[in-house]
Structures are given as structure tokens and as C-alpha cells.
Amino acid sequence: xxxxxxxxxxxxxxxxxxxxxxxxxxxxxxxxxxxxxxxxxxxxxxxxxxxxxxxxxxxxxxxxxxxxxxxxxxxxxxxxxxxxxxxxxxxxxxxxxxxxxxxxxxxxxxxxxxxxxxxxxxxxxxxxxxxxxxxxxxxxxxxxxxxxxxxxxxxxxxxxxxxx
Numbered sequence: 001x002x003x004x005x006x007x008x009x010x011x012x013x014x015x016x017x018x019x020x021x022x023x024x025x026x027x028x029x030x031x032x033x034x035x036x037x038x039x040x041x042x043x044x045x046x047x048x049x050x051x052x053x054x055x056x057x058x059x060x061x062x063x064x065x066x067x068x069x070x071x072x073x074x075x076x077x078x079x080x081x082x083x084x085x086x087x088x089x090x091x092x093x094x095x096x097x098x099x100x101x102x103x104x105x106x107x108x109x110x111x112x113x114x115x116x117x118x119x120x121x122x123x124x125x126x127x128x129x130x131x132x133x134x135x136x137x138x139x140x141x142x143x144x145x146x147x148x149x150x151x152x153x154x155x156x157x158x159x160x161x162x163x164x
Contacts, residue, residue, distance in 0.1 A: 005111070006132055008120070011139040012105060013074055013149050017129065018046065021163040024086050026132075029117035034118055040151060040163060042122060044076050044096040046115040048106060055114065056083055056095055064154055068099045072088040073147040075099075077154055078163075085116075096151070104139050 004023045009016050019026040027043075034042040045056050050068055053060055058081040067075060075098065082095035109115055123129065134159050151163040 004134065006113060006134045007108075008129060008133045009105075009108075009139060010137070012102070013147055015120040016044075016117045017123065017133065018109075018115045020111055021045065021114040021116050023064070023116075027085070030116065030118045030123070031071070033124045034122045035124045040076075041078060041092070041094055041096045043116060043118045044098050046105075046109070046117050047097060047099045048109055048112055048114065050099055052114050053097055053099075056085070056097055057081060058083055061154055061158055063158060063160065067152070068122040071101060073098070074102065074149045076149060076151045078151065079154055080156055094153075102139075107141075108137065 004019065006019050006023075007017070007028055009018060019030065023028065031043060047053060050065075053064075053068075057079045060079075064079070067077060076096045077098070078094055078096045080094050084091045084093045091108060095141055099156055100109065120129065152160050153163060154160045
């Protein structure tokens with residue numbers, strides 16, 4: 001077991017594994033164990049502050065700023081103009097970014113840095129999640145279902161489309 005922050009979170013609204021982006025070893029391990037076959041990227045960068053988007057996206061369209069500013073439910077935005085995740089890393093073809101707006105998530109992830117997250121359903125069964133995490137946390141939903149996550153792809157030409 002490691003001493004870094006490695007969480008298994010439920011009700012986010014998805015079930016995810018997440019780690020601070022500064023823990024390069026941990027997020028590289030997660031990325032290496034993803035098996036997703038759908039049209040979404042294998043991971044999402046969770047932002048605790050809107051300005052952090054500049055670390056991951058070269059050009060943020062005006063529409064994206066408005067969507068992040070006014071979102072009342074969890075929203076992941078997929079950009080084609082991604083920056084590398086770290087030094088000596090090649091940029092990904094696209095990147096999913098989500099500004100955290102849920103108070104319980106912001107309270108938990110207080111490190112004021114972005115977080116790397118992967119859906120549990122996208123992790124290979126050969127990967128031992130229980131041995132990797134430092135804590136499993138079920139976020140409270142006050143007796144109701146967590147809000148549904150919406151995912152939108154934003155194209156360079158300003159167009160966009162929602163993904164299922």
C-alpha cells in the first residue's frame with residue numbers, strides 16, 4: 001500500500017479511481033490498466049479551480065467557459081487540443097476535463113490541484129483495485145440518486161455534441 005492519496009469514490013456520479021495529477025506514478029499505473037472501448041477518453045481530469053484548465057488544454061473555446069461557469073450538474077468536456085499531462089509525455093489526441101461543482105467532492109479533494117480519474121468499469125479485471133487504493137469513499141447523496149454525468153465533445157470549429 002502506498003502513502004499517497006488514492007481514492008475509490010462512488011456516487012460522483014460514476015464510480016471512479018482518482019489520484020492527484022502530481023502523483024505521476026499512480027496515474028500512469030491507472031492509465032496502463034484501462035480497457036475502455038467506448039468513444040470517451042480513458043480518463044478525466046478533475047479540476048478543483050476553473051483556471052487549472054490551462055494546464056491541460058491549449059485553447060479553450062468561449063462556449064466551454066460558459067458551460068463550466070453555468071453547469072449545475074456534473075459535466076465533462078472533451079477537447080481535441082490537449083497538452084501533455086506531464087514533462088516528457090506526449091500529448092493525448094483528446095482530453096476530458098470536468099470542473100468539480102459538487103461540494104462534497106470539493107471538500108474531499110482539498111489539495112487545490114487537479115485530479116486524474118478513471119471509471120472503475122474501465123479498469124482491467126487483472127488490476128487489484130483494493131491493493132492500489134488508500135481509501136474507499138461513498139459520497140452521501142441525501143437519499144436521492146446522484147445527478148447524471150453529462151459528457152460533451154467540443155470541436156475546434158466551435159461545434160459540440162453530447163455523448164451517451
